[in-house]
Amino acid sequence: MDNDKQYLKILSKQFTNVAMTATEIINLQSILSLPKGTEHFLSDIHGEHEQFAHVLKNGSGAVKRKIDDEFGNILSEKEKRDLATLIYYPEERISLIQRKKMVNSMDDWYLVMINRLIRVCKSSASKYTRSKVRKALPKDFAYVIEELITGRRDLGDQEAYFNEIIKTVIRLGKAPDLIIALSKAISRFVIDHLHIVGDIYDRGPGSHICMDTLMHYHSVDIQWGNHDIVWMGAATGQLACIATVLRFSARYGNLDILEDGYGINLLPLFKFAIDTYKDDPCECFRLHYREGEYDLANAQMDRKMHKAIAIIQFKLEGQMIKKHPEFRMEDRLLLDKINIEKVTVTIDGKEYQLKDSNFPTLDPNDPYKLSVREEEVMEKLKAAFINCDKLQEHVRFLYRKGSLYKVYNNNLLYHGCVPLNDKGKFLEVELCGHKYRGKALYDELEKWLRKGYYAIDPEEKQIGMDMLWYTWCHKNSPVFGKDKMATFERYFIEDKETHLELKNPYYTWYDKDETVTMILNEFGLNSSESRIINGHVPVETKKGELPIKCGGRLLVIDGGFSKAYQPKTGIAGYTLTYNSYGFLLAAHEPFESVEKAVETGSDIHSETVLVQHVERRKTVADTDTGKEIKETIEELEELLRAYRKGELVEKE
Template identity: 85%
Template structure:
């Protein structure tokens, strides 16, 4: 009885939106028809690492989706060069138009506009065909929404409309609006070709423009983000967590990217600069050489950056040591190495074995209390903490990561996460202790994500601090699903020559993830029981030049970090894997390095992609097969109940 009354109450609320039989029936027809439309294309990218130019280009070309749409529409009607030029126009409309004008077309520009606008209309019409007219209208740029809608929905093949269609185009050209229309059409095509974007972690670090990548993402029409360990450490820095701030600074210094913080985010690094130059003025800091890129780094800054690099690294080791001591439950005592140094003899004790130190100049390390910050170091970190917390742009970006992101996502029967699901040596879910409670599998992800959100949102100081410290834990702990290694051997890589100390052993997940029973166990743990479900993750570069494949377990698990970062490309041999999932199946693209926007615009060159069909579905996927389709079916069922209530007199039409 109570249930029936609740159902009636819900139907009364629903009736305010659909007040009569006609409006209810119309909505049922609308939703039912949407279910039969083809599934929209999903685009998966991972491990962008600040490579904003390549990232922007891959977004524009949809990992080849735009070119495939052009091929489908024009086939042999256009030459390969014409199709390539059209694709370049869609990727970079403003730059391409400027180049065409400068190349001597002169009085023939109007003819070029006519040809290109007609071709863009054809591509746009095809790309928009899998969506409702309502969705297409909402996606169109406001200034040209009416014009584009008329152009892509009109019937030019009918003589009654041909003159109308042509007049729209000629009028646009005559009043000087052709460039704007081309830009609007190009943007609309990019939007329609890819319905939804998944970023499977690591937007930050190594490359020169993570802040630019974030600006691009914040304008993207539909996106979700699975946090990577490099994202998490920046999220921690934004909360004011000192170990995370020091790590972000060290990474930026290591890759010659301190200008990201100074110019990109407006964070004042003068306190660190002054401290480093004074403390290490006689120290060449040779162990802190930068991983800069030829032609993209001013070598005049190298000595300064090396000193800042060393200064923040020592501060990082001290703050991390304090944190490890404050949290014995982290079980990270093996990372306490400053107190294992004997600077008189020039050695350090690691795992019971002595190693020679490559650098013995530690002027700020007090042997009696090696993890204590000096007064000057504390002053530097206090100022940096305020700068990070008050940086409006960083807070805006991190807020977006929290709103659009999480540690994992299930979407259309696929499981997305950045690193791994921690397993034990037997291939079973590893039992992990967090804040006095034990978790494994999905429960570990859920508990950890809740703690990370507290680090940003909690009001209670104790809860907030706990969450802030867990952000650092998630960055580098052996049990962190986004790190997935037994340790982070940062100290050893700087100060010990013996490479056996540099080894970071991967979690057993990476031993077991090629086995069908393991993948099935993980998918089932996250509520995915379909034989068509996949795991999609990044984090670990795929060494393609050694013959390693990104497709694991017969295609049920796909690793899409192939080396987007230029720092990894010598190791991987490629410039990243990306994945698309359209109504016909999964397509994996292996990219070659992106040279420049200028070359792409000038020559029509694209990132060459070797595309591999991972899975071709037996039946073309429709909206009914998606998560959104399930929600629409539920809406239809409720609307049919409302319709029945009107027809049986339970509710009265308005």
């Protein structure tokens, strides 16, 4: 009781009298009746920054749906497509129209477009309070836009007022700026909150650009993927993680992400690779570059750097496995199984021919020991990663906005899998001498992943750093979910039977109702409307695989955002939206370029599947925010009672 009274006294400093308290209760109660904001789910972006930016702009079809709702058959399909393109790329579209003289009068075009944009903006903002709308508007045009979208144009005396505003904007040469401001406001309003279900990094050329975009997004959370976690490990200075990040960047011809994007000096690795693999063609280390996006003049040098860092990675991983026998990863110790004279390696008792015979830095007596020069290279790279301000800023953002899983609005979001055993029950995993399973495994791992970056105690920090590497590639890691990372085999062994990576039993059981129920219950969800949103493993649409599992209770939204996966998946990714009416799953076509999108109005949102349509339209009251608002209302009503009983004295 004393604590309650003390809390009410604190609350009374903000709401000082009956009138203020009652007004806030009325305001909050009315917010509960507003439609639920639209959530947007994306997964496995893998550095495809242009496609990522486009999907953010079009809201996975949400913008087109708003245009359709507002204009129906009033506009032709081409006119609606052109309007959508203007919203996505206002500056580029205006420039194109001016440059190619695509209209007779720019002023007339401005007048038509501004009026259309106002209608879409007004519709998009209708599910928010005026206060929230005002805060979200671009500052330069906040007053003008608020007037245009909140007034009543159907009233005769208001029509002239609205027209005069728009005509004055055009006359003063500010029409392009207003169009840009309206377009940004629409993109902001159609999506209330963004979920990134893991793997922002690796493969594509713009992971750092994706991170910059996310840091400026209005509302976002992130569920870490294994590729995010290895970069988080690299930022701590964990050597095996640094080597892995470098190898991936080299493999996909993206070393400029590190050099130009993050300013990390790769000269030490370059010089070492030149000297060590000078006459080695490094044929096993050909790059997975993208046609037209990679300078082939660098290919030979990049292959040498690729091999140099790969060998270093295998050595550092071997050191980690020997340092942590509790990881039980001895089957991944392969360098000591190499017979240099026979050019073979023995795996699981079977001898395989190696495709490469040149291992100048491998000491047969201690194959996992770095050479003196390799040590020097890694120490310099470690310092570069730790002291890279931009990388540290991005990683702190990942920690601040991210987690291994998230329960949000009665749904469970995670990147990989909840580790299961062959019987479909939660797998018991040993970490630091204790056993965990299900939600407890996630919670314990996340505790150590955060310590790896933030812990002050050196011993705790080192364990956390090593756990970042463990989480990246261990078979029991929830964000990996395979029996091994067959990197060595894919480079050096022709026989594809050694390349196989067996998935955790989760992927056998996750289409079963009892399994999904068990997982949801484990994370505190028991509603029939709860769903699991899952990423990580590409859905192979070409083979007839579907992203909708267990009758729509589990949705896998990795459909191949990464161009490296698209030949396998057949599409360019799945995304998901959850609005007040239900879930919509969108399949996307490959994104060609911003230039083509601007010039032709092409879009990459190709197909939408209704996963669930709710019987009753969801409101804010049905959300996590709604629960918080209801609790605040209860507290304010207690404060109101205290004022009315004279227990607290009102102030002016």
